[in-house]
Amino acid sequence: MNIKFIKGKKIKIVLAALVLMGGLLIINYSILHASSPGTVSDSLSQITVNGVTASINEINSTETGTELTFCLDLPSNADWFPFAVLQDKSQIIQPSKITLLNIKNPETFEGTYRCFLATYRSGIKPTTKLVIQNIQISMSENLTSNDCDMALNKIHLDHPDFSFKCEIGDHGIRFDYGSLPEGMTDQEASRLVRAALTETLLGPWTFSLAQ
Amino acid sequence: MQTRRNIIIIIVLCISLLSANNVEAASCYGSSCSGQDPQEMGCSAYTVSHIWWSGYSGTLYTELRYSPAGSCYANWTRASNNEGNVRHLRAELTKNDNIFTVIRYEDSSSYSLIWTNMESAAYTWCSIGRMGYPGSGFDTASDPICG
Numbered sequence: 001m002n003i004k005f006i007k008g009k010k011i012k013i014v015l016a017a018l019v020l021m022g023g024l025l026i027i028n029y030s031i032l033h034a035s036s037p038g039t040v041s042d043s044l045s046q047i048t049v050n051g052v053t054a055s056i057n058e059i060n061s062t063e064t065g066t067e068l069t070f071c072l073d074l075p076s077n078a079d080w081f082p083f084a085v086l087q088d089k090s091q092i093i094q095p096s097k098i099t100l101l102n103i104k105n106p107e108t109f110e111g112t113y114r115c116f117l118a119t120y121r122s123g124i125k126p127t128t129k130l131v132i133q134n135i136q137i138s139m140s141e142n143l144t145s146n147d148c149d150m151a152l153n154k155i156h157l158d159h160p161d162f163s164f165k166c167e168i169g170d171h172g173i174r175f176d177y178g179s180l181p182e183g184m185t186d187q188e189a190s191r192l193v194r195a196a197l198t199e200t201l202l203g204p205w206t207f208s209l210a211q
Numbered sequence: 212m213q214t215r216r217n218i219i220i221i222i223v224l225c226i227s228l229l230s231a232n233n234v235e236a237a238s239c240y241g242s243s244c245s246g247q248d249p250q251e252m253g254c255s256a257y258t259v260s261h262i263w264w265s266g267y268s269g270t271l272y273t274e275l276r277y278s279p280a281g282s283c284y285a286n287w288t289r290a291s292n293n294e295g296n297v298r299h300l301r302a303e304l305t306k307n308d309n310i311f312t313v314i315r316y317e318d319s320s321s322y323s324l325i326w327t328n329m330e331s332a333a334y335t336w337c338s339i340g341r342m343g344y345p346g347s348g349f350d351t352a353s354d355p356i357c358g
Contacts, residue, residue: 098261099358103257109281172322186296188295190293190294
C-alpha cells in the first residue's frame with residue numbers, strides 16, 4: 001500500500017513536471033514567434049517587439065490634426081515614455097504632445113500596462129503609419145555625479161573622444177560638452193548624453209493607420 | 212541542524228529583500244510638498260505629459276511631472292532644451308484656470324534642464340515652458356499641458 005502510494009506520488013510529480021515543461025515550451029514558442037521588428041499591423045491591433053507589446057486603441061483624425069491612443073505593456077513600472085511619430089513615406093511628423101492616461105489610478109504606476117494619447121498637428125492619409133520609435137525612461141531629477149560618470153563610460157564605447165560634465169545644481173542640471181568629435185552636432189551630443197543617462201528600448205512598433 | 216540552516220537561509224533572504232527595497236523614502240506628501248523641491252524631498256516621478264515646441268532658440272521640451280500616491284503625491288514642471296548648449300529656460304507650474312495663473316516657476320540661463328517646486332496632486336495643474344538664448348528674453352513658449 002505504502003509502495004503504491006509512493007509510486008502514485010512519483011507519477012503525480014512526473015506529470016506536474018511534464019505540464020510545467022509544456023507550459024515553458026509554449027511560452028518559449030510565443031517569444032520566438034513574436035512579430036519581428038518593423039512588422040506593420042492592421043489598424044487597432046497589437047505588435048510585440050523586444051518583448052514589449054504595443055497596441056493601437058483609438059484613432060481620431062481630421063484634416064488638421066490627429067489623436068491616437070496606444071497602449072504598451074512596459075518592461076517595468078519605471079517612468080518609461082514613448083517617442084512616437086507619424087510617418088508617411090519619407091515624411092516624419094513629430095508629435096506635438098504625448099500624455100499618459102489614467103494618471104489618477106494608482107494601478108497605472110504599480111503595473112506595467114500604460115496607455116498614452118499622442119497628438120499631431122497633421123491629418124493622416126491611407127499610407128500614414130504610427131511608428132513608436134523607442135521607449136525611454138525619463139531622466140531623473142535625482143541624478144548623481146556617479147550616474148554621469150557611468151553615462152560617459154557608456155558613450156566612450158562608441159565615441160572614445162567624447163566628453164561631457166554634469167553640473168547638478170539647485171532646481172536644475174547643466175551638461176557641459178567638451179570639444180565634440182568631428183561631425184557631431186550639438187543636438188546629437190545632447191541626444192547621446194540623454195540616452196546614456198537613461199535606459200532606452202528600441203522598437204520600432206509600426207502600425208498602419210489605414211481605416 | 213537542518214532547521215537551523217533553513218532559519219539562516221530565510222534570514223539572509225529577508226535581509227536581501229529589505230536591502231533591495233531600500234529606496235530613499237520621500238520626505239513630504241501632498242500639501243506638505245507645496246513649495247518643496249522634488250529633488251531634495253526624494254520624490255519618485257513620472258512624466259505624465261510631454262510637449263515639444265520649436266522656436267528660434269531650438270526645440271523646447273516641457274514636461275508635467277507627477278509623483279504618485281505611493282511617493283509624494285505632487286506635481287511639478289520640468290523644461291529642457293535639445294540643443295546641446297545652455298539656453299535661457301523657464302518652467303512654470305500653473306493653475307488650470309483659463310489664464311493659467313503661475314503658482315511656481317524656475318528661471319535660469321545656467322542649466323540644460325530645470326524644474327519647479329511642487330504642488331499637491333490633489334488638484335489639476337498645468338505646465339508651461341519657455342526658452343530663449345542665454346541673457347535674452349524668450350522666443351519660445353509651449354502650449355499648456357494639464358493633468
